[in-house]
Amino acid sequence: MFQRILFVALTFLIALSSRLSAEATVAIGYQPGSRANATFRLPTVPSPVQGDAASRGKWLVISGTADPASGGLGKLSNDQLPRSADQPAENFFFAPATPGGRLRLELDRSTEIAQIRTYSWHPRERAPQVYTVYGCDQQEVSSGGKLLENDESVQLKPSGTIDPASCGWTKIATVDTRRDGIGHGGQVGVVISASDHSVNDHSVNDHSVNDQAIGHYRYLLFDIHPTRPDARFSNTFFSEIDILDADADVTPAKPIATPDIVTYAIEEGGYEFTLDTSECPDLTRWADQELAPVVQQWYPKIAEMLASDDYEAPHDFQIRISSSMDGVAATSGTQVTCSANWYRRNLRGEAKGATVHELVHVVQQYGQSRRTNRRAARTPGWVVEGIADYVRWHLYEPASAGGGVAGRRSRTLQYDASYRDTAAFLAWVITNGNPDLLAKLNAAARSGTYSAAFWKAATGKTVDELATAWHADLEN
Ligand SMILES: [Zn+2]
Structure with missing residues (x-):
């Protein structure tokens, strides 16, 4: 309930800003550890797919320190899943005792995004997901077709304490699966999609999106927090992040195969x-x-x-x-x-x-x-x-x-x-x-x-x- 109220409030804030977006909704699927396996079959949300827009994108750490024990950024959208609950080398996560960090995904082109899906798997407190995701469309913020990195109004690498919303990024959604009581181990899947309500008046302008899409973006920024700031090992094990192109004909997405x-x-x-x-x-x-x-x-x-x-x-x-x-x-x-x-x-x-x-x-x-x-x-x-x-x-x-x-x-x-x-x-x-x-x-x-x-x-x-x-x- 609280989460829904937060989203209504968040949408209102976005609507007030110059960069508008349709209301994003967040669905959470949870599979307790006793039932989880590498098929990532989750109640209420779809399993990870292959061939999505993220698998053609480039990940970058904007701030924070990746844990060298993790599999690195290459594991985030490689269309492969961990085979068991505690497989560091098959996940990406930030270093122990650090306050998370920021990851940026650069898509291969400006994309009408239908859904953002994030999946995690861990036997204990590194399963829940706590992050805010922002979008930025290079073409939109550029003038003359080319974005200048030193453009003062837009920062494509907003590190540290800089509020992304103040430098060219649109807040899409805030996710905190702990609010749904997911504090223990297992698999968590989050699906962020556009509201299925029709577009409201306040979001209709030149940046408006149809009611099937979250928005049109070249870059996504994930501002990620540990699940238990007081615990040394509480940076989420992210297993896979999928980005679904609104144009399904261009990007057919198939479930990731798990032959064994x-x-x-x-x-x-x-x-x-x-x-x-x-x-x-x-x-x-x-x-x-x-x-x-x-x-x-x-x-x-x-x-x-x-x-x-x-x-x-x-x-x-x-x-x-x-x-x-x-x-x-x-x-x-x-x-x-x-x-x-x-x-x-x-x-x-x-x-x-x-x-x-x-x-x-x-x-x-x-x-x-x-x-x-x-x-x-x-x-x-x-x-x-x-x-x-x-x-x-x-x-x-x-x-x-x-x-x-x-x-x-x-x-x-x-x-x-x-x-x-x-x-x-x-x-x-x-x-x-x-x-x-x-x-x-x-x-x-x-x-x-x-x-x-x-x-x-x-x-x-x-x-x-x-x-x-x-x-x-x-x-x-
Ligand atoms: Zn027995």
């Missing part, structure tokens, strides 16, 4: 998922040919076997194979992260089954009940993991002998020892007179009503009675 991040549709159920192997291209082919079909087949199956009242399994989810992850795999929300090192060693063995286990977690979402109901019970970890391993070892890989549990002595197996031990117990209970146990257990866990009393209600026996009978059966 692929979105797959699952026909049954209308689900979709992305498989991200951008950190380990050697696994892209395996993921596409071996893993994706398993996910397409098993996700809807798992969603169906773990259905419960008033619940829909997540419509979309992400699987990222990470070169920096230790361990095997983990799921947070709808983001599955797998260790590239472990997967490489287990491509023929457990890699696909481990992924099926994680798909169960994507469907489970047992924490949801506690977000809406403070009295909902937390389902014990051994139940959560036991269900995931039951689906994996007993349904997906039935030839595995329960993941090797079948040969073990009963005294080495405890029903609440989690993972494949609990899975073996669940399998025994299910095949011994309780075919709907999985559905009941899942429903109790998801609604936050699971307790030790569940077993008696669901099977007529306590969990200890069931375990004793299971052990006796194993010894026979």
Whole structure:
């Protein structure tokens, strides 16, 4: 709300100045870190494009110090995106503990600008964007067709404390994504465009623009501020800046290709998922040919076997194979992260089954009940993991002998020892007179009503009675 008021005020000020502009509007898209990947698919704003006007432009630092650890100005409009959240060499940013600075973009010609789009990606406070952007049209301010750099009324390099608006620049928009509550890590996309209102009287003069364009400019000046002036590392990681020419026929803009991040549709159920192997291209082919079909087949199956009242399994989810992850795999929300090192060693063995286990977690979402109901019970970890391993070892890989549990002595197996031990117990209970146990257990866990009393209600026996009978059966 505040932002909108600011824009109305700002437009008023611009309207009072001699250089008028249509009202610019700012749209902000945010993807939290858990869901962000190199496709930069953001809610409410478009993904970065290639072949836009900025990719033919020249960037210059007018004031401030670029961080030598950054990828430099060449990364701003090179039509390439970072592959992960904290990739300094694929972004541009100002040096630590400096108050930001000014960047100038010189387009290859005076351009009717439809949109300015800025994208950033960082795991922490360097994701938000705080800047003011100005425009200057060389042809407009020149006399006799040639601009003189020492023209006192126009400064094409307004450094330091000089107000650009006082020396030939038109303020286009002020952006502060922190006002939208974006203070933490993730991906941020900002789209500045002309208002879709028709042009108001006060902006109609020889500098007026049509209602499709921000204005006609040769130069853009970004006056950039740190996101947290009190923090040493708070200069934004700018990943890509796109400038959309109002004449789309001249500049067709295509989404930036990310061949190792692929979105797959699952026909049954209308689900979709992305498989991200951008950190380990050697696994892209395996993921596409071996893993994706398993996910397409098993996700809807798992969603169906773990259905419960008033619940829909997540419509979309992400699987990222990470070169920096230790361990095997983990799921947070709808983001599955797998260790590239472990997967490489287990491509023929457990890699696909481990992924099926994680798909169960994507469907489970047992924490949801506690977000809406403070009295909902937390389902014990051994139940959560036991269900995931039951689906994996007993349904997906039935030839595995329960993941090797079948040969073990009963005294080495405890029903609440989690993972494949609990899975073996669940399998025994299910095949011994309780075919709907999985559905009941899942429903109790998801609604936050699971307790030790569940077993008696669901099977007529306590969990200890069931375990004793299971052990006796194993010894026979
Ligand atoms: Zn698990």
